[in-house]
Amino acid sequence: MDYYVVLLPLGIILVVSKLLSKFCRKVNLPQVIGMLLAGVLIGVLNYIPGVGEFVLSPTAVTGLGFFAKIGVILIMFAAGLDIDIKQIRVIGVPAVLITLAGVAVPMALGFGVAQLCMPQNGIAANLFYGSILTATSVSVTVATLQELGRLNSKVGSTVVAAAILDDIIGIIVLSVVSSLGGTSSAGQSDVLWVLIKTVLFFIAAIVVGLGASKLFTWIEKKFPHHRLLPILSVALCFLFAYGSEMIFGIADITGAFVAGLVLSVNPEHSYIERRSDIMSYMIFTPVFFANIGITTQITSIDSGMIWFGLLFIVVGLVGKVIGCGGTALLCRYGLKDSFRVGIGMMARAEVALVCAQKGVEIGMISSSIMPFIVVLIILSSFVTPILMRASYKKELASPKLTASKK
Numbered sequence: 476m477d478y479y480v481v482l483l484p485l486g487i488i489l490v491v492s493k494l495l496s497k498f499c500r501k502v503n504l505p506q507v508i509g510m511l512l513a514g515v516l517i518g519v520l521n522y523i524p525g526v527g528e529f530v531l532s533p534t535a536v537t538g539l540g541f542f543a544k545i546g547v548i549l550i551m552f553a554a555g556l557d558i559d560i561k562q563i564r565v566i567g568v569p570a571v572l573i574t575l576a577g578v579a580v581p582m583a584l585g586f587g588v589a590q591l592c593m594p595q596n597g598i599a600a601n602l603f604y605g606s607i608l609t610a611t612s613v614s615v616t617v618a619t620l621q622e623l624g625r626l627n628s629k630v631g632s633t634v635v636a637a638a639i640l641d642d643i644i645g646i647i648v649l650s651v652v653s654s655l656g657g658t659s660s661a662g663q664s665d666v667l668w669v670l671i672k673t674v675l676f677f678i679a680a681i682v683v684g685l686g687a688s689k690l691f692t693w694i695e696k697k698f699p700h701h702r703l704l705p706i707l708s709v710a711l712c713f714l715f716a717y718g719s720e721m722i723f724g725i726a727d728i729t730g731a732f733v734a735g736l737v738l739s740v741n742p743e744h745s746y747i748e749r750r751s752d753i754m755s756y757m758i759f760t761p762v763f764f765a766n767i768g769i770t771t772q773i774t775s776i777d778s779g780m781i782w783f784g785l786l787f788i789v790v791g792l793v794g795k796v797i798g799c800g801g802t803a804l805l806c807r808y809g810l811k812d813s814f815r816v817g818i819g820m821m822a823r824a825e826v827a828l829v830c831a832q833k834g835v836e837i838g839m840i841s842s843s844i845m846p847f848i849v850v851l852i853i854l855s856s857f858v859t860p861i862l863m864r865a866s867y868k869k870e871l872a873s874p875k876l877t878a879s880k881k
Contacts (some may be wrong), residue, residue, distance in 0.1 A: 481538030484530055485762065487517060488539075492761035504856055505615070507825050510761050511849055514768020531769065539766050546763030547829050548731040549755035552712040554826060555735020556748045558639055569806040570633050573799050574640040577820050578648060580798030581608035584790035592783035596840075599655045603839045606652045607831050607848065608791045609645040612824030613638040619860040620819070623867050630812050634819035637799065642826070643736070647673070649830055650729045653837060669724075676723040677733065680715060684737025687711055695743050705750035708738055712751075726833055764825070767832060767845055776843045784847035791851045792858070795821040811866060818862045822855040823848075 495509030521527035585605030589596065613634055620626040620634070654669040695704055712734040719730025738744055776784075800817020808816065831848050834840035 477534060478538055480532055480535045481542075484517065484535050484539060485542070485758075487530070488513060488762055488765045489758070491516060492765055496761075503615075503860065505612070505824050505852065507764055507828070508849070508853055508856075510764035511768045511828075513761070514765035515771075516768075517765065518769040518771070536769070539762055539769070542759055542762040543766040546755070546759035546761075547728060547832060548712065548716050549709075549751065549759050550763065550825055550829055551728040551731040552709070552735040553748065553752060553755060554642060555732040555737075556739050556744055556751075558642060558736055558739050560736070560740050567636075569803070569808070570636040571640065572806060573633065573802045573816060573820075574637045574644060576798040576802035577611065577637060577641055577795055578609045578644050578798075580801075581791065581794030582606055582648065584608070584794045585787065588783065588786045588790055592779065592786065599652065600839045602652045602655070603834045604787070604844070606645070606649050607827055607834070607844075608787075608794055609641070609648055610823060610826040610830055611638055611641050611645075611795065611820050612822050612826065613819060614824065615822045615856050615859050616819040616863065619863045623864065625867065629808070630815045630819065633803070633808075633816055637816075637820060641820070642732075645826070645830075646729055646732050647677075649833070650676075650725045653726045653833065653839065654724055672723050673725060676719055676725050676729075679723075680719075680730070680733045681737060684711075684715075684734065685740075688738055688741045691738070691741055691743070691747075700743075700746060702750065704743060705747050708734075708747045709751050709754070711738070726837075728829060728833055763832075764828070767828060771842060771845045776846070780841065780843045784844060784850075787844070787847055788851045788854065791823065792821060792855060815863065815866050818859055818866070822859045823852045824856075827852065 491513040492510045495512050496506035497509070499506055499509040499512075517531070520530050582602075582605035585608040586601050587605075589601035589604040590598075593601065616634055617626060617631075620628070620631045625631050626635075650673050651669060654673065691704055691707065694701070694707070698704075712731050715730035715734035716727040717730070719725040719733070720727040738747060741747065796814075796817035798817075799820040800813045803813035803816040804810065827848055828845075831840065831844060835842045835845070
């Protein structure tokens with residue numbers, strides 16, 4: 476097969492993705508949106524006679540799909556590396572409760588809406604729809620709070636701490652739910668076996684990962700800032716992804732995430748992250764997001780999916796506010812600060828798309844949900860900073876209040 480035909484769409488994707496990502500960054504939108512829009516625009520070529528077959532031939536689409544699979548693994552590896560495990564030790568009880576509610580409430584609402592609109596899917600599939608809403612991305616919130624000078628406030632510290640736990644718990648939930656795909660009508664023993672395999676995987680991953688981290692520390696002492704370290708780290712990521720999927724029956728993205736997580740305790744994790752990001756964000760990550768845009772068939776969305784998608788967006792936005800904000804209120808944060816915590820945890824980004832794409836890949840959910848997740852990401856990215864700034868408007872306008880916060 477002439478696999479060189481993938482080079483043309485690959486080059487187009489990289490150029491268009493970069494241009495649109497830059498534009499999105501200027502208008503305070505996640506760069507992910509630019510990559511997705513690049514895929515949508517390139518996907519339009521399919522509807523132009525002669526052009527679509529030339530640029531996006533079946534062989535080219537297959538090749539892009541391979542690049543996308545590598546991309547999703549590297550994205551989750553970077554997400555694990557980005558977590559500061561040391562901060563978990565100092566996370567207080569309120570942040571833990573806020574995180575748990577921030578996972579449980581959106582998931583329950585997402586599951587409820589899926590059961591209401593699509594009961595024929597089965598419990599496992601509808602639980603997967605709910606698990607997509609557990610993911611959060613506080614990069615927009617952190618940037619806004621930093622701009623307002625409130626990042627180190629009680630609200631800022633809580634949001635950052637809760638986001639760390641949110642990622643970990645969300646991935647665990649996704650692992651269990653995705654493994655239940657074939658056991659939705661099975662007995663309790665099957666569900667118990669899934670839970671046992673999940674626990675065994677995390678135990679094995681921690682043991683192997685900590686051993687690997689010590690080995691990497693020794694390598695760093697022998698060969699300071701040598702490229703051998705990031706190469707071995709990416710190799711560990713791929714091995715974890717393979718082992719989780721093939722040995723334990725856990726999603727490969729979970730293995731990649733855990734590989735990053737165990738390496739995040741390594742003293743040189745920042746160096747590993749910088750070096751591995753070069754490869755990921757230069758080629759594989761743009762292709763992953765663009766491929767979602769290319770392969771999503773908007774014309775195949777029926778009226779039932781439209782109603783479900785709209786409700787899915789609504790519960791996705793309010794679920795975090797209710798779960799995180801409501802729990803913060805119960806923890807005596809005060810009405811304004813509770814609202815700020817809820818708003819701060821509302822934004823979504825690439826992890827939600829990664830989770831959804833995994834569900835599509837294993838046949839648990841419909842690819843028709845992807846456009847609605849993109850809309851959810853755009854809306855939450857727009858609404859979060861607007862509402863956050865509005866909540867601080869009076870305090871920022873009052874010199875006394877501003878001075879008292881410092």
